[in-house]
Amino acid sequence: MTSSTSTSNKTISKSIWDFFCSLKLTMFTFITLAVLSIIGTVIPQGTPPPEYLQTISPAKLAFYQSLGFFNMYHSWWFILLLSLLSINLIACSIKRLPHIWKTITQPVMVMSDSLEKTLSNCTTIITLGDAATLKDRVANVLKAEFADPVITENDGAFHLFAQKSPWSRLAVYAVHLSVLVIFIGAIIGSLFGYKGFVNIIEGQTISNVMSRSDKEIDLGFALRCEQFSVAHYSTGAPKEFKSIITVLENGRPVPNYTNVRVIVNDPLTYKGITFYQSSYGNAGEYFFTASDLSGKDGVTFQVDRNSSVTLPDGSSMHIIEETDDVSKFVPNLTGPAVQVEIHDPRGGSEKVIVYANHPELNIQHAKEHNGGLVLQYKGANKKMYTGLQVAKDPGVWIVWVGCILMMVGIYAAFFMSHRRIWVRVNNGTVTIGGNASKNQGGFQLFMEQLLTKIKKQLPMEDNK
Amino acid sequence: MTSSLLFNITTLLYLASMLAFFAFIANRAKAFGTAGSVIAFGGLLLQTIAIGLRWKESYILGAGHAPLANLYESVVFFSWTIVLIYGLLDLKYRYRVIGAFVMPFALLGMAWAQLGLNSGIEPLVPALQSNWLIYHVITCFLGYAAFAVACGISIMYLIRERHERSTPANDQSIVAIFPTSRVLDDLNYKSIMIGFPLLTLGIITGAVWANYAWGTYWSWDPKETWSLIVWFIYAAFLHARITRGWAGRRAAWLSIIGFAATIFCYLGVNLLLSGLHSYGG
Numbered sequence: 001m002t003s004s005t006s007t008s009n010k011t012i013s014k015s016i017w018d019f020f021c022s023l024k025l026t027m028f029t030f031i032t033l034a035v036l037s038i039i040g041t042v043i044p045q046g047t048p049p050p051e052y053l054q055t056i057s058p059a060k061l062a063f064y065q066s067l068g069f070f071n072m073y074h075s076w077w078f079i080l081l082l083s084l085l086s087i088n089l090i091a092c093s094i095k096r097l098p099h100i101w102k103t104i105t106q107p108v109m110v111m112s113d114s115l116e117k118t119l120s121n122c123t124t125i126i127t128l129g130d131a132a133t134l135k136d137r138v139a140n141v142l143k144a145e146f147a148d149p150v151i152t153e154n155d156g157a158f159h160l161f162a163q164k165s166p167w168s169r170l171a172v173y174a175v176h177l178s179v180l181v182i183f184i185g186a187i188i189g190s191l192f193g194y195k196g197f198v199n200i201i202e203g204q205t206i207s208n209v210m211s212r213s214d215k216e217i218d219l220g221f222a223l224r225c226e227q228f229s230v231a232h233y234s235t236g237a238p239k240e241f242k243s244i245i246t247v248l249e250n251g252r253p254v255p256n257y258t259n260v261r262v263i264v265n266d267p268l269t270y271k272g273i274t275f276y277q278s279s280y281g282n283a284g285e286y287f288f289t290a291s292d293l294s295g296k297d298g299v300t301f302q303v304d305r306n307s308s309v310t311l312p313d314g315s316s317m318h319i320i321e322e323t324d325d326v327s328k329f330v331p332n333l334t335g336p337a338v339q340v341e342i343h344d345p346r347g348g349s350e351k352v353i354v355y356a357n358h359p360e361l362n363i364q365h366a367k368e369h370n371g372g373l374v375l376q377y378k379g380a381n382k383k384m385y386t387g388l389q390v391a392k393d394p395g396v397w398i399v400w401v402g403c404i405l406m407m408v409g410i411y412a413a414f415f416m417s418h419r420r421i422w423v424r425v426n427n428g429t430v431t432i433g434g435n436a437s438k439n440q441g442g443f444q445l446f447m448e449q450l451l452t453k454i455k456k457q458l459p460m461e462d463n464k
Numbered sequence: 465m466t467s468s469l470l471f472n473i474t475t476l477l478y479l480a481s482m483l484a485f486f487a488f489i490a491n492r493a494k495a496f497g498t499a500g501s502v503i504a505f506g507g508l509l510l511q512t513i514a515i516g517l518r519w520k521e522s523y524i525l526g527a528g529h530a531p532l533a534n535l536y537e538s539v540v541f542f543s544w545t546i547v548l549i550y551g552l553l554d555l556k557y558r559y560r561v562i563g564a565f566v567m568p569f570a571l572l573g574m575a576w577a578q579l580g581l582n583s584g585i586e587p588l589v590p591a592l593q594s595n596w597l598i599y600h601v602i603t604c605f606l607g608y609a610a611f612a613v614a615c616g617i618s619i620m621y622l623i624r625e626r627h628e629r630s631t632p633a634n635d636q637s638i639v640a641i642f643p644t645s646r647v648l649d650d651l652n653y654k655s656i657m658i659g660f661p662l663l664t665l666g667i668i669t670g671a672v673w674a675n676y677a678w679g680t681y682w683s684w685d686p687k688e689t690w691s692l693i694v695w696f697i698y699a700a701f702l703h704a705r706i707t708r709g710w711a712g713r714r715a716a717w718l719s720i721i722g723f724a725a726t727i728f729c730y731l732g733v734n735l736l737l738s739g740l741h742s743y744g745g
């Protein structure tokens with residue numbers, strides 16, 4: 001009874017093992033991965049935009065959310081499929097590798113009858129002379145044309161064995177290993193690295209960045225944006241976005257990391273953290289005074305480009321547009337001006353142009369709008385901010401090692417062939433056969449030529 | 465512009481080459497097959513010169529860059545790679561009739577580019593100003609082209625294999641000048657053996673570039689994901705050959721589906737989905 005339980009245990013574990021070793025599982029996983037991957041290219045990933053969410057029904061939304069469709073490449077079922085692929089890969093390699101290893105390290109060097117039957121191109125040449133002389137002549141041809149043969153004597157017959165590129169048999173396993181190496185690199189990157197971003201205003205210094213998951217991360221050093229600029233082609237299309245960045249340690253600029261140019265496609269890397277030019281914007285400061293119609297009770301205040309201020313009468317104001325020369329928009333007027341939007345506390349809003357050189361127009365506007373508050377533009381401190389993506393990925397070099405291994409492996413798996421030739425030499429006969437792991441057509445041709453060359457070296461009846 | 469004229473002539477040559485191959489199938493006169501090949505090689509040479517000229521013209525216009533930067537240029541380059549890979553296969557194996565199933569892809573690309581796409585030379589936007597653009601695009605498109613050739617061969621395989629099953633040894637059928645299904649199966653595999661390493665290299669160069677420019681080698685952007693889908697399909701193809709029950713017809717279908725996915729990866733993603741790779745505009 002115990003024995004029957006153990007056999008049935010064995011068959012269960014064996015069938016599980018066979019399941020994980022099976023190439024049908026590989027086919028299933030590849031095709032399933034291909035088909036399911038489509039979902040994430042159709043449904044927006046990450047935080048879907050509100051416009052998209054309006055186009056689908058709440059039931060659909062709930063369904064998508066429960067299956068993780070908005071972050072599908074990290075969903076449990078996608079990770080499960082990738083794990084299945086990895087287990088399949090490992091199991092299949094464990095099953096086959098020992099056999100392949102033996103083929104490489106302990107080659108069969110004697111052509112037995114059973115081996116002979118498996119060689120489709122086996123040819124026997126009838127010749128003259130004793131085995132010892134024939135064997136030397138064949139060995140010389142093999143050495144010159146193919147590879148140095150190993151010679152074994154067996155029952156009065158000589159067996160020659162020569163081979164080329166036996167290691168190419170391992171190439172497929174290098175490819176398979178490379179897939180796992182890339183996975184490991186990706187896992188290390190996601191565990192120990194982060195992605196984030198930071199906006200730095202010209203002249204400003206930062207030492208923290210915001211991660212994608214909204215966590216503040218301390219860089220351990222500081223970064224100052226010295227300058228940001230945009231260059232355009234004559235067509236008006238953008239040509240270059242450029243930040244000038246200085247790295248600071250304990251408040252002091254780091255040599256060789258001072259005034260570094262950072263442009264798209266040319267990032268800055270310091271202490272394993274890389275900063276990429278990604279976006280930019282205006283961060284200017286705009287100065288105004290506000291007074292009543294008589295010009296009394298004047299206050300001076302400042303508005304930053306991307307924020308708003310509360311005015312003395314309780315309304316709020318923010319900048320929409322600015323110009324150094326208003327004559328481009330309104331002929332006859334001169335000097336700087338800004339367009340602002342004012343929201344009054346009762347909910348109304350209006351767009352107003354505030355001039356620097358035309359106080360009379362500012363007063364006139366105030367009169368017409370019976371608010372009585374006169375705004376006067378006093379100029380701006382123009383500044384840009386640069387938006388940098390920040391990435392730290394300690395796993396990336398492992399990924400590159402995996403990629404190189406994969407390319408080398410694929411090349412060797414496809415274009416290198418393990419070729420073996422066996423020769424059996426008896427008194428008066430020479431039997432030759434061989435096989436190749438790849439490109440059998442090419443090998444067949446080579447064998448035919450080799451045979452002709454060997455024949456030329458053998459004492460034949462008609463050669464006499 | 466002179467390059468534009470040469471591209472027009474190239475298109476006509478590809479049309480002539482395709483028609484010659486069709487005539488070859490119809491009446492089996494060897495001369496037609498030879499003519500098809502020779503015209504295709506002539507077109508390839510002309511197109512090579514035209515691409516070089518366009519490159520030079522872009523420098524004269526002050527927008528100097530390799531002609532791989534917009535949809536028009538990529539379609540033209542795709543056609544060029546298809547004829548190149550077909551040409552190599554033709555030189556090596558000399559199965560002329562395959563041209564009848566491959567040249568239509570090249571012709572379609574050129575005709576679409578010349579008639580339907582904006583051929584203006586534009587300066588490079590900052591995101592594309594990198595040498596990685598050249599490595600990435602060339603490897604990807606050579607891979608795609610090998611898949612196009614494999615797709616043509618797979619279609620021939622399906623026709624030929626059906627013919628072999630239903631009408632044994634009928635020499636009169638036009639299908640009889642096709643290589644045997646065994647040869648076609650092997651050629652299909654050989655084309656994918658060229659395409660798969662190139663696609664893999666294309667994905668890797670893309671990842672290296674993305675890491676260099678954005679700090680992430682993989683961000684599951686639709687284009688990246690589709691290239692991975694294509695890669696999965698051809699990986700399945702490679703394993704199909706050693707899986708019992710999958711070799712032969714199913715493998716040929718995988719090759720055809722793989723090319724359909726390739727085309728979607730190349731065009732569908734730009735025209736129908738959104739993402740970082742905004743060639744389509």
Ligand code: HEM
Pocket residue numbers: 021022023026085086088089092093172175176179410413414699702703705706
């Ligand atoms: C992403 C994953 C994979 C890639 C890129 C890959 C790639 C390859 C390549 C390029 C070959 C050579 C094929 C040929 O010579 O025609 C191959 C062969 C093979 N693969 Fe994979 N493979 C992957 C996954 C797997 C998995 C999961 C298994 C699991 C069973 C597997 C099992 C095999 C076997 C048994 C061979 C044939 C080995 C031989 O001929 O001795 N592969 N693979």
